[in-house]
Amino acid sequence: MRLATLxxxxxxxxxxxxxxxxxxxxxxxxxxxxxxxxxxxxxxGTVTGPLVTGDLALPLPAPAKVICCGLNxxxxxxxxxxxxPTHPTLFTKFADSLTGPTDDxxxxxxxxxxxxxxxxxxVGRTLKRASRSEAADAILGYTVANDVSMRDxxxxxxxxxxxxxxxATTPVxxxxxxxxxVDPGAGLTITCRVNGVQVQHDSTRTxxxxxxxxxxxxxxxxxxxxxxxxxxxxxxxxxxxREPAWFLADGDVLETEIESIGTLTNTVRxxxxxxxxxRTA
Amino acid sequence: MRLATLxxxxxxxxxxxxxxxxxxxxxxxxxxxxxxxxxxxxxxGTVTGPLVTGDLALPLPAPAKVICCGLNxxxxxxxxxxxxPTHPTLFTKFADSLTGPTDDxxxxxxxxxxxxxxxxxxVGRTLKRASRSEAADAILGYTVANDVSMRDxxxxxxxxxxxxxxxATTPVxxxxxxxxxVDPGAGLTITCRVNGVQVQHDSTRTxxxxxxxxxxxxxxxxxxxxxxxxxxxxxxxxxxxREPAWFLADGDVLETEIESIGTLTNTVRxxxxxxxxxRTA
Numbered sequence: 327m328r329l330a331t332l333x334x335x336x337x338x339x340x341x342x343x344x345x346x347x348x349x350x351x352x353x354x355x356x357x358x359x360x361x362x363x364x365x366x367x368x369x370x371g372t373v374t375g376p377l378v379t380g381d382l383a384l385p386l387p388a389p390a391k392v393i394c395c396g397l398n399x400x401x402x403x404x405x406x407x408x409x410x411p412t413h414p415t416l417f418t419k420f421a422d423s424l425t426g427p428t429d430d431x432x433x434x435x436x437x438x439x440x441x442x443x444x445x446x447x448x449v450g451r452t453l454k455r456a457s458r459s460e461a462a463d464a465i466l467g468y469t470v471a472n473d474v475s476m477r478d479x480x481x482x483x484x485x486x487x488x489x490x491x492x493x494a495t496t497p498v499x500x501x502x503x504x505x506x507x508v509d510p511g512a513g514l515t516i517t518c519r520v521n522g523v524q525v526q527h528d529s530t531r532t533x534x535x536x537x538x539x540x541x542x543x544x545x546x547x548x549x550x551x552x553x554x555x556x557x558x559x560x561x562x563x564x565x566x567x568r569e570p571a572w573f574l575a576d577g578d579v580l581e582t583e584i585e586s587i588g589t590l591t592n593t594v595r596x597x598x599x600x601x602x603x604x605r606t607a
Numbered sequence: 608m609r610l611a612t613l614x615x616x617x618x619x620x621x622x623x624x625x626x627x628x629x630x631x632x633x634x635x636x637x638x639x640x641x642x643x644x645x646x647x648x649x650x651x652g653t654v655t656g657p658l659v660t661g662d663l664a665l666p667l668p669a670p671a672k673v674i675c676c677g678l679n680x681x682x683x684x685x686x687x688x689x690x691x692p693t694h695p696t697l698f699t700k701f702a703d704s705l706t707g708p709t710d711d712x713x714x715x716x717x718x719x720x721x722x723x724x725x726x727x728x729x730v731g732r733t734l735k736r737a738s739r740s741e742a743a744d745a746i747l748g749y750t751v752a753n754d755v756s757m758r759d760x761x762x763x764x765x766x767x768x769x770x771x772x773x774x775a776t777t778p779v780x781x782x783x784x785x786x787x788x789v790d791p792g793a794g795l796t797i798t799c800r801v802n803g804v805q806v807q808h809d810s811t812r813t814x815x816x817x818x819x820x821x822x823x824x825x826x827x828x829x830x831x832x833x834x835x836x837x838x839x840x841x842x843x844x845x846x847x848x849r850e851p852a853w854f855l856a857d858g859d860v861l862e863t864e865i866e867s868i869g870t871l872t873n874t875v876r877x878x879x880x881x882x883x884x885x886r887t888a
Binding site for chain 2: 390391396411412413414415416417418420421422423455476479482483484485486487488491492493546547548549600
């Protein structure tokens with residue numbers, strides 16, 4: 327099943343599920359709200375209800391937890407000469423960090439924005455100290471994210487967070503595909519393009535810590551709940567690692583695609599420098 | 608003014624403000640809920656309303672953002688031989704990470720729990736790319752926190768987050784004192800004791816990045832809103848840095864005190880190892 331949050335002509339949003347006839351409205355303003363009510367996808371894989379049309383919006387606008395994994399693609403780790411990690415490297419974003427699948431990504435002029443195409447896992451059931459199989463069963467589905475990172479801020483200190491949590495810079499969507507329909511472990515092609523040039527291309531098969539492992543590991547220390555989002559890391563090909571370094575520029579079209587899920591298409595808008603935007607006292 | 612969230616005999620909670628006659632109930636279930644409604648402290652510094660009695664609970668149970676600063680005490684940085692940082696080192700916790708001022712802190716038996724007494728700033732107004740003076744004006748008040756850290760998990764990878772965000776391990780409270788009544792910049796004594804032994808003792812005067820500077824800096828990249836919490840870092844004296852290292856043990860009484868605000872008194876409970884608690888598939 328394909329799930330979405332649609333933006334209607336009147337500007338409001340509604341949760342929806344795909345049917346053979348089109349989008350069927352679900353009883354919530356977004357998938358975040360729907361999942362918080364305890365909704366689960368019907369076993370039959372089909373929903374009935376009023377049909378609705380609208381634009382695909384950020385599917386999960388209000389996750390309480392957005393947890394991201396760092397280096398997690400085997401081929402990328404190998405190419406950097408590192409050993410495979412024993413534990414996943416984790417950091418966070420906020421719900422505020424997220425933006426929709428076709429929204430502009432706004433970056434201040436003095437900040438170095440870079441791309442990171444990622445598979446994102448949507449939690450469907452509460453998990454606390456869960457085994458790997460419990461975690462696998464609790465995956466509602468998968469969506470696409472681009473963990474757009476402000477490299478200069480990421481490298482200012484030892485902790486990456488301040489380069490990772492800029493408001494409305496992480497596109498997510500366009501839909502959530504339930505776990506019965508896609509299997510990242512079997513290998514989904516993940517691709518990032520900038521102005522049509524392919525900059526990242528790998529398979530989700532090569533993830534060191536797969537979705538179930540990440541959810542189980544995280545659930546040792548913090549409870550995961552329906553609607554929480556876990557970003558699984560990015561393959562090789564980021565702009566910072568290139569010679570010379572390549573950062574996002576005004577007007578760039580950033581496409582982030584995962585096979586069988588969909589494509590994010592976001593235009594980069596470079597605005598006034600952050601240093602000037604912070605009004606001095 | 609002193610603000611609190613009280614737990615009543617019936618188990619429910621209520622926001623409250625101190626008056627000469629005792630606690631006055633405010634129209635919300637907690638300070639988090641109160642601040643989300645746009646409430647601001649009256650200029651007069653006095654409130655009227657029904658009196659209420661109860662135990663001091665976690666004052667802010669639902670901050671959308673809990674942002675913590677790493678190394679931030681001048682004397683501690685000097686004693687470690689480091690240079691003063693140019694930028695604050697930031698990481699996050701979740702609302703789930705927090706617990707009340709007298710609650711037990713539960714730590715699994717195979718995890719190395721350590722103390723970090725900290726001044727915490729409560730945001731009172733929305734801040735986005737705010738100047739230092741705007742940030743100063745937006746501070747509702749201050750409370751006490753202990754950024755209890757699981758050192759082995761903190762050091763598993765480059766990112767500290769997984770050692771910092773264990774559910775219900777960061778005591779906060781006992782009250783929020785509004786900014787007109789305390790001035791951390793003038794110097795408030797901050798102390799941590801384990802079983803009565805003083806392990807940390809410093810003054811908030813020696814913070815490298817003070818509260819207004821932290822809020823202004825964070826607001827460059829993410830919006831801060833009423834009820835959000837910023838932990839300002841810990842002085843020297845943590846258990847990990849001792850010879851031999853000293854970690855929290857079952858039954859330890861952890862006291863965290865800031866002059867003119869109050870004291871957290873939490874008992875440590877060591878439970879089954881996390882490795883065993885994670886049920887294997």
